[in-house]
Amino acid sequence: MLWACLHFPALALNLVEQGAAAPAPRVVEVSHRQRRLVLHANAAAREQGVVPGMTIPTAQGLVRDLQCRLYDPAAEQQALTELGHWAYEFTPHIRCHGQHSLLLEVGRSLKLFGGARPLARRLQQQLPAGFEPYGLTFAPTDMAALLLARAHAETHAGQALFFSLQSLPACSVQWLEVEDSQKDLLCSMGLHTLEPLLALPRGALARRLGQGFCDYLAQLNGECEPPLPQWTLPPYFQAELDFVQELDNRQSLLFPMRHLLSRLEHYLRARQVAVPALEFSLWLRDRQRQQWPLMLSTPLYRVADILPLVQLHLEQWSLPAPVLTLQLSARRFLPLSAGQQDLFQPHPGDDISRYQLVDRLKARLGGQQVHSLGMVADHRPEYGWCSATPGAGQALQHPSEQRPFWLLRQPRKLRASKGLPVYGAPLQLLKGPERIETGWWDQQPVNRDYYIARRDNGQHLWVYRDRPSQDWFLHGLFAR
Amino acid sequence: MSAAKPQLTQILQHPAIWRAADAVRGRQVAQQTRAVVATGFQTLDQALPGGGLPEAGLTELLCPHWGCGETELIASALASLSRQSRWLVWVNPPWLPYAPALQQQGIALPNTLVVHTRSDRDTLWAMEQCLKSGACSLVQGWPGKPLPHQIRRLHGAARQGRSLGLLMRPQSHLQQPSPAPLRLELGPLQEAIQVRVVKCPGHWGSPWLRLPRASLNPVPASQPPATPAAETRPRLLPTPVPHFQWHPPAPAGG
Numbered sequence: 001m002l003w004a005c006l007h008f009p010a011l012a013l014n015l016v017e018q019g020a021a022a023p024a025p026r027v028v029e030v031s032h033r034q035r036r037l038v039l040h041a042n043a044a045a046r047e048q049g050v051v052p053g054m055t056i057p058t059a060q061g062l063v064r065d066l067q068c069r070l071y072d073p074a075a076e077q078q079a080l081t082e083l084g085h086w087a088y089e090f091t092p093h094i095r096c097h098g099q100h101s102l103l104l105e106v107g108r109s110l111k112l113f114g115g116a117r118p119l120a121r122r123l124q125q126q127l128p129a130g131f132e133p134y135g136l137t138f139a140p141t142d143m144a145a146l147l148l149a150r151a152h153a154e155t156h157a158g159q160a161l162f163f164s165l166q167s168l169p170a171c172s173v174q175w176l177e178v179e180d181s182q183k184d185l186l187c188s189m190g191l192h193t194l195e196p197l198l199a200l201p202r203g204a205l206a207r208r209l210g211q212g213f214c215d216y217l218a219q220l221n222g223e224c225e226p227p228l229p230q231w232t233l234p235p236y237f238q239a240e241l242d243f244v245q246e247l248d249n250r251q252s253l254l255f256p257m258r259h260l261l262s263r264l265e266h267y268l269r270a271r272q273v274a275v276p277a278l279e280f281s282l283w284l285r286d287r288q289r290q291q292w293p294l295m296l297s298t299p300l301y302r303v304a305d306i307l308p309l310v311q312l313h314l315e316q317w318s319l320p321a322p323v324l325t326l327q328l329s330a331r332r333f334l335p336l337s338a339g340q341q342d343l344f345q346p347h348p349g350d351d352i353s354r355y356q357l358v359d360r361l362k363a364r365l366g367g368q369q370v371h372s373l374g375m376v377a378d379h380r381p382e383y384g385w386c387s388a389t390p391g392a393g394q395a396l397q398h399p400s401e402q403r404p405f406w407l408l409r410q411p412r413k414l415r416a417s418k419g420l421p422v423y424g425a426p427l428q429l430l431k432g433p434e435r436i437e438t439g440w441w442d443q444q445p446v447n448r449d450y451y452i453a454r455r456d457n458g459q460h461l462w463v464y465r466d467r468p469s470q471d472w473f474l475h476g477l478f479a480r
Numbered sequence: 481m482s483a484a485k486p487q488l489t490q491i492l493q494h495p496a497i498w499r500a501a502d503a504v505r506g507r508q509v510a511q512q513t514r515a516v517v518a519t520g521f522q523t524l525d526q527a528l529p530g531g532g533l534p535e536a537g538l539t540e541l542l543c544p545h546w547g548c549g550e551t552e553l554i555a556s557a558l559a560s561l562s563r564q565s566r567w568l569v570w571v572n573p574p575w576l577p578y579a580p581a582l583q584q585q586g587i588a589l590p591n592t593l594v595v596h597t598r599s600d601r602d603t604l605w606a607m608e609q610c611l612k613s614g615a616c617s618l619v620q621g622w623p624g625k626p627l628p629h630q631i632r633r634l635h636g637a638a639r640q641g642r643s644l645g646l647l648m649r650p651q652s653h654l655q656q657p658s659p660a661p662l663r664l665e666l667g668p669l670q671e672a673i674q675v676r677v678v679k680c681p682g683h684w685g686s687p688w689l690r691l692p693r694a695s696l697n698p699v700p701a702s703q704p705p706a707t708p709a710a711e712t713r714p715r716l717l718p719t720p721v722p723h724f725q726w727h728p729p730a731p732a733g734g
Binding site (some may be wrong): 353354356357358360361364365369370371372373374375381384385386387388390391392393394395396399402403404405406407408409457458459476477479 | 547548549551552555565566567573574575576577578579580581582583584585588589590591592593594595596597598602605606609610613614615616668669670671672693
């Protein structure tokens with residue numbers, strides 16, 4: 001077994017920084033014995049002398065425009081879970097440990113990724129942006145990986161480190177995953193590193209420090225193996241971002257939207273599905289919730305495909321009040337299908353680009369303005385067609401009589417002279433009548449005699465005489 | 481010298497080079513490697529460079545009024561292009577393409593796309609998007625008054641997306657300069673479609689051509705007796721006309 005530990009010591013600060021647009025000195029504060037203390041400080045704040053453990057008034061004395069954010073353990077846990085979803089790409093055996101660490105059993109994935117070092121490189125490359133600093137260590141047991149990651153988090157941030165169990169004895173007892181009182185006890189016994197501790201008889205240790213401590217040591221040393229964890233992805237996707245400063249400009253939403261979409265892409269990739277619809281929800285300053293649904297003509301899974309559409313829609317959506325929180329959710333998924341291409345077609349139609357075009361047109365012109373043509377099984381000409389969803393135009397058995405290429409949306413009334421319709425000049429009736437009548441089932445009855453007429457210039461028209469009123473109407477133009 | 485000669489012939493092969501001498505001699509310009517789609521009218525195909533409408537590029541159709549035969553002219557191209565799994569797009573058409581008729585003419589309905597726009601700007605934008613995307617085989621658009629630089633953009637987009645762009649313009653725009661490489665002018669509809677090539681790459685334009693029209697199904701009308709159509713031929717298969725016939729352009733606005 002080979003365990004990798006991803007350790008994020010400043011996860012709470014990472015979350016604050018992610019929602020922020022511009023760099024500024026920021027700290028995460030925590031209340032401890034009714035004092036406000038700095039838990040994490042970002043680089044800009046540390047440059048000006050703020051250090052973790054300092055009180056907030058002191059820090060505010062040092063830095064003029066210090067932005068303070070209350071520590072939110074739930075959000076931190078949530079972020080760690082989402083990192084777990086991200087890591088699902090590498091292995092299904094994942095466990096969150098505490099608030100800051102992710103343990104991955106990667107021994108079974110080595111073959112796929114070509115060894116531990118290529119795997120480590122992939123992990124480092126694909127880790128979502130904005131989670132620095134982090135520690136990455138590999139060790140034969142999960143607890144050893146965790147202990148070594150914590151021990152080297154400060155000195156070797158951002159590097160992949162590989163350890164065997166032989167490197168454990170040199171570590172200090174302060175990194176053990178036990179209570180502080182037990183660490184104090186170990187130090188008072190003169191045990192400062194793990195070497196003498198591991199040499200002690202376990203029975204005696206159990207009597208002094210409890211059976212739990214000994215179980216932990218056995219797990220650390222690889223003497224007993226814990227059951228492998230199984231990670232499951234949630235059935236639907238939901239991610240949100242809180243903003244430090246409220247956003248009042250639609251265009252400034254684009255950056256956080258891209259961030260959320262890239263998280264969605266990871267989720268979709270891990271599940272090997274594509275998404276046909278998604279929804280942005282915004283919590284506004286006045287506690288209102290604004291929802292921006294986005295329907296896609298074809299299921300997509302890449303940010304690069306979805307983002308241009310979001311950009312176009314962003315111009316249409318209205319923003320009544322500044323935004324505090326942005327949330328992205330997707331509930332319906334379809335399996336990814338590999339495109340099939342025709343060998344004999346000169347232009348293999350790329351389905352994605354085909355429907356992306358439709359989405360792009362719809363985004364600017366409106367959903368109703370772009371459609372395919374389909375046929376409906378109805379003998380009345382104006383009901384014989386329908387505007388279909390692009391790509392879903394249905395072809396039926398066509399009527400045996402000829403139909404005009406162009407149909408007028410509204411039949412145009414024609415003057416009549418000597419019983420013949422007049423359109424510029426009297427028309428010559430070439431063919432007909434073709435009687436089309438009734439429609440009693442939907443209260444739109446027709447009772448018409450259709451003729452193909454010819455103008456003096458040779459153009460063929462489709463005209464009809466309404467039988468009850470004996471009026472002539474122009475309904476279509478032939479293109480032949 | 482001897483080394484320069486092959487270079488010169490190579491240069492002359494370039495599709496962008498046109499030599500007046502070729503046209504004077506009536507020689508068809510060397511068949512360039514450009515894909516075309518035939519219109520089905522032999523007379524017109526002969527007059528067009530490459531033997532048809534270019535599959536990647538913009539073509540301008542100047543009509544005295546809509547419905548003067550422009551749809552007949554491209555009907556066969558529509559049917560053959562609709563077999564590609566790409567869109568056939570109508571942007572802002574004056575009337576609605578009627579699905580049963582399209583089906584009768586062999587146009588695949590799932591590949592049709594009708595785009596309605598509210599402004600001229602949107603029409604041009606939609607045309608450019610469609611042409612550029614590479615997902616459309618043919619884009620026919622009726623913009624109001626496109627400017628030369630807008631037409632140039634449309635042509636660039638059509639080349640990029642390998643689409644046949646059809647720009648429908650009124651005949652009154654004939655005198656306006658246009659960067660479209662192929663311009664066809666239609667005359668008022670008579671017994672035949674009148675069309676002339678105003679401008680085309682690699683050749684002079686053509687004189688007025690009369691293209692025989694496909695007749696409707698020769699089924700006699702019951703009332704009143706119909707005068708038989710000029711020719712009785714199979715539908716949509718025009719008879720070849722042996723020579724170009726010169727006809728004076730009829731006055732516009734018929």
